[in-house]
Amino acid sequence: MRWSVVTAVICLAVAAPASGATKLVVTGRGWGHGVGMSQWGAYGFAKHGWRYDRILAHYYPGTRLSPAPVANVRVLLATAQPRVSVGCPGALRVSDATGRTYSLGGGVYAVNAGLRLPVGHKRVRQPHHEAIVVRVKRTLRSPLVFDCQSAPLTWNGRAYHGLLVVRRGGPRLSVVNSVDLEDYVRGVVAGEMPHTWSLAALESQAVAARTYALATLHPNKHFDLFSDTRSQVYGGIAYETPQTNFAIQRTAGRILTWHGLPASTFFFSTSGGRTADVREVWPQLGDVPYLRSVSDPYDFGPHHSWRVVVPAAELPPGPFKVVHARDGRATQIVIGTRTIAAAAFRRQLGLQSTWFDLGRVSLTAAADRVRFGKKIQLDADVEGLGRARLERRIGAGPWKPLATVGGQARVTVEPRAHTLYRLDVGAGIAGPEVAVDVAPQLEVTPAGANVLAGAVQPATHGAISVLRYVAGGWKVVAHPRLDARGTFYAPLKLHAGEYRVEVGDDGRYASATVNVHVTSRLLASFGY
Numbered sequence: 001m002r003w004s005v006v007t008a009v010i011c012l013a014v015a016a017p018a019s020g021a022t023k024l025v026v027t028g029r030g031w032g033h034g035v036g037m038s039q040w041g042a043y044g045f046a047k048h049g050w051r052y053d054r055i056l057a058h059y060y061p062g063t064r065l066s067p068a069p070v071a072n073v074r075v076l077l078a079t080a081q082p083r084v085s086v087g088c089p090g091a092l093r094v095s096d097a098t099g100r101t102y103s104l105g106g107g108v109y110a111v112n113a114g115l116r117l118p119v120g121h122k123r124v125r126q127p128h129h130e131a132i133v134v135r136v137k138r139t140l141r142s143p144l145v146f147d148c149q150s151a152p153l154t155w156n157g158r159a160y161h162g163l164l165v166v167r168r169g170g171p172r173l174s175v176v177n178s179v180d181l182e183d184y185v186r187g188v189v190a191g192e193m194p195h196t197w198s199l200a201a202l203e204s205q206a207v208a209a210r211t212y213a214l215a216t217l218h219p220n221k222h223f224d225l226f227s228d229t230r231s232q233v234y235g236g237i238a239y240e241t242p243q244t245n246f247a248i249q250r251t252a253g254r255i256l257t258w259h260g261l262p263a264s265t266f267f268f269s270t271s272g273g274r275t276a277d278v279r280e281v282w283p284q285l286g287d288v289p290y291l292r293s294v295s296d297p298y299d300f301g302p303h304h305s306w307r308v309v310v311p312a313a314e315l316p317p318g319p320f321k322v323v324h325a326r327d328g329r330a331t332q333i334v335i336g337t338r339t340i341a342a343a344a345f346r347r348q349l350g351l352q353s354t355w356f357d358l359g360r361v362s363l364t365a366a367a368d369r370v371r372f373g374k375k376i377q378l379d380a381d382v383e384g385l386g387r388a389r390l391e392r393r394i395g396a397g398p399w400k401p402l403a404t405v406g407g408q409a410r411v412t413v414e415p416r417a418h419t420l421y422r423l424d425v426g427a428g429i430a431g432p433e434v435a436v437d438v439a440p441q442l443e444v445t446p447a448g449a450n451v452l453a454g455a456v457q458p459a460t461h462g463a464i465s466v467l468r469y470v471a472g473g474w475k476v477v478a479h480p481r482l483d484a485r486g487t488f489y490a491p492l493k494l495h496a497g498e499y500r501v502e503v504g505d506d507g508r509y510a511s512a513t514v515n516v517h518v519t520s521r522l523l524a525s526f527g528y
Contacts, residue, residue, distance in 0.1 A: 020364030021432030022312040024320075025385055025425050026349070028356035029272025031303035034329060035281050035291055036060065036266035037208055039193055043201040044298025052203035056256060059275065060290045063256040063263045065207070072162070073184050073213050075234055076223040077155060077175040083112040084173055085157070086164055090150030094119065096140035108154070113171045115140045142168035143222075145178075152237055159237040160187075167222060176223045177236065184225075185210045185248050186240045191233035192267070195241040202247035208265040211255040215262040258290055270303040271296040272355050280325040281343075281354070293327035303352055307429045310349055312360070322358050329355040359384030361423050361431040369437045369510060372457055375414045376436060378421055380405045388423040388431060395508065399424070416458075417508040442512040444501050452478075452490040452516070454501055459486030462506040466490045469498040494518055 030038075037059040045055045053065055078084070086092075087108030094117060095101045102119035109117060118135040144166045152159040155175055162179030179187075185206055189195075193205045209232055216231065217224045225231040256263040264285075266278075278291035285291075318336025325331050330342035331354075342354040360383040370376050382388045387406035391399040394417050403411050405423070413421070415436050423431035440462075444454040452466060459482060466478040480490040490501075499516040503509075 020362060020379075021434060022360065022362035023432045024310040024312055024315060025359040025361055025429065025431065026308050026310060026351060026356050027305075027359060027385070028307070028351060028353055029305050029328075030268075030299075030355050031270040031352040032268025033266070033281055034268060034271060034276030034327075034353060034355065035278050036264075036268065036275065037204065038269070038271035038275060038296050038299050039201070039205065039267060040270045040301040040304070041275075041296040041299035042204045043193075043197050044296075044300055046198035046200035046204070048298055050200060052200045052207065052251065055200060055204045056207060058294060059267075060256055060263055060265060061292070061294065062290045063258050065254055066257040066260075068181065068210060068214060068253045068255040068262075071181045071214065071217075072178055073181055073217065073225055074165070074223045075177045075179065075184065075225045075227050075231075077160075077177055077227050079169075079174045080172045081175065082172060083110055084155060084166060084175055085110050086146050086166065087154045088146075088148030088151055090148055093147045093149075094140070095145045095147075097143060098141055102138075102140075111144070111166055111173065113168055113173060115142060115144060115166075115168060117144075142166075158235075161237065165222075174222075177227075181210065181213065182248065182252060184213060184234065186245055187234045187236045188213075188232045188239070189244040189248060190239045190241050191235050193244075195243045199243075199247055199250075202244055203251050205267070206244070206248045206251045207254055207256060208267050210251075211257075211262050211265040212267075214255060215264045263290060264288065266291065270301050270353075271299045272304055272353065273297070273299055274327060276329055276355075277325065277327050280327060280329060280331060306352055307425070308349070308351065309425075309429050309431065312362075314349075320358055320360070322356070329353070330357075333358070357384060359425070361385060361388055361425055363390075363421060363423050363432045363434050365421065365434045365436050368435065369439060370415060372416070372438055372440050372509070373414075375412050378411045378413055378434070380409045380411065380423060382406050382409075382423065382425075385425055388425045391422050391424055393420045393422075394418070418510070437510040438508075439510040439512045440503060442501065442503055442514050444514045444516055450491055450493060452492065452494070452499065452501070454480075454488050454490075454514070456482060456486045456488070456503055456512075458509075459484060460503065460506050460509050462504040462509065462511070464488055465502045465504075466492065467500040467502065468495070469500070474500060 042055050085108050090106050092104040093101055116137040116139050119138050146153055146164045152161055153164050155164055160177045161183035162177055165176040165178055167174045188209045189205050227234040256265055274296055275294050277293040278285055278288050316335045316338050321334040322330050323332040333340045333345050346354050362381045364379045366377045387404050389404050390402045392402055393399045415438050417438050419436050420433055422433040425431045440460055441457045464480050464482055465476050467474040468477045478490040478492050480488040482488045496518055501514045503512045505511045
């Protein structure tokens with residue numbers, strides 16, 4: 001009679017824990033707050049032959065082109081500086097709070113919180129020589145006003161028209177550029193719009209920038225405008241180009257007015273097809289008739305439409321709902337029991353605008369490990385996104401489509417090796433992924449009195465080990481070789497007890513283990 005052992009298959013529970021992932025997909029349009037003039041839209045109108053006055057009338061309906069008052073503006077260049085460098089190749093003049101003006105030679109002067117500059121003179125007697133006059137440093141009173149008649153002033157190596165005002169606040173300094181309005185606009189337009197764009201677009205930007213500056217002056221403060229996006233991006237002479245200077249010259253002294261006052265000519269990058277109503281974006285500003293939502297048919301560019309994926313773990317759990325204004329932009333997001341203002345939601349996630357919708361996509365595998373030759377179910381849930389494509393990838397190979405799913409769907413798959421599955425939601429955005437490990441089928445059968453044999457499917461090249469439980473631990477007793485058919489033979493002297501056969505992980509397939517129990521009765525039948 002042939003002896004037998006208790007034969008087992010791979011130790012892999014069929015009901016292994018499920019593996020899944022969920023992501024939120026934000027589908028949006030435009031870039032920026034959406035109020036006023038869309039710069040990409042203005043460019044689109046210009047390419048379709050519109051003049052700058054017509055473009056401005058579209059985005060700011062009811063405003064009038066009017067002459068600008070002669071004005072200087074004060075632009076805050078820097079704050080909290082331990083020291084600043086002010087220079088000019090020609091002679092400099094500096095005034096302080098006492099009203100006195102001092103002359104300085106051409107060059108660069110470092111100023112710290114001590115406000116000491118070489119503006120004084122004294123006679124120094126020389127032994128056996130006539131006395132000479134030398135410069136000495138004198139402490140001046142804040143603020144200091146630097147002027148250079150022959151050339152632009154420089155602050156930390158950057159050139160600016162007008163005057164530079166250095167003001168002390170404790171141990172730190174601030175720098176303000178007091179500059180003619182037209183010179184200011186020359187330093188703005190190329191910082192806000194590509195200088196290679198159509199002339200009508202640049203002219204529209206010049207009028208909007210000039211108007212915005214006058215509408216936001218702060219006569220009761222020591223500066224009127226920031227040099228960054230808190231006002232307008234201003235870079236001084238370095239930002240001037242022949243194209244933008246030409247556009248500024250053609251619109252010199254022209255602004256938009258509403259009831260005789262400079263209009264608040266907000267502008268931004270991309271509308272996505274329609275601008276926003278100021279009442280929806282900044283309700284505290286009230287109803288501004290020339291800042292209503294208008295169509296933007298020629299708006300285009302890289303941010304016209306977009307999608308981003310957000311891991312669901314970054315947001316509160318629960319069902320979601322997006323509340324939209326009449327212009328299409330979101331005003332509130334309700335997630336579970338929480339209500340989040342759209343502007344705060346945009347800042348939290350770094351979104352490009354508040355014109356967006358939310359979708360959710362999740363993918364779950366019934367188990368994260370299966371036996372070779374067994375099938376497994378994937379549950380897909382696509383909400384608010386239409387349809388998505390289920391794809392798979394084995395190893396480092398390409399992603400291959402399996403099915404198109406929408407809503408809730410269940411798909412049966414048979415992974416043949418370690419496989420990644422994902423949902424592709426389009427626009428180059430990959431949704432959640434799940435990984436499924438595949439372990440080979442491992443069976444152990446008797447092949448004689450002193451041979452332990454087995455079969456592995458598929459025939460992997462993972463190392464095979466036979467172990468025996470001895471003295472409270474597992475000891476390797478054989479390393480049989482696997483042949484091309486996936487079978488192996490392990491000659492060894494069997495003893496009553498526990499044996500284990502292991503197939504190692506080879507990258508494509510997970511490890512597999514079989515436990516074998518040999519009894520004394522079975523061994524006795526062979527006369528051991």
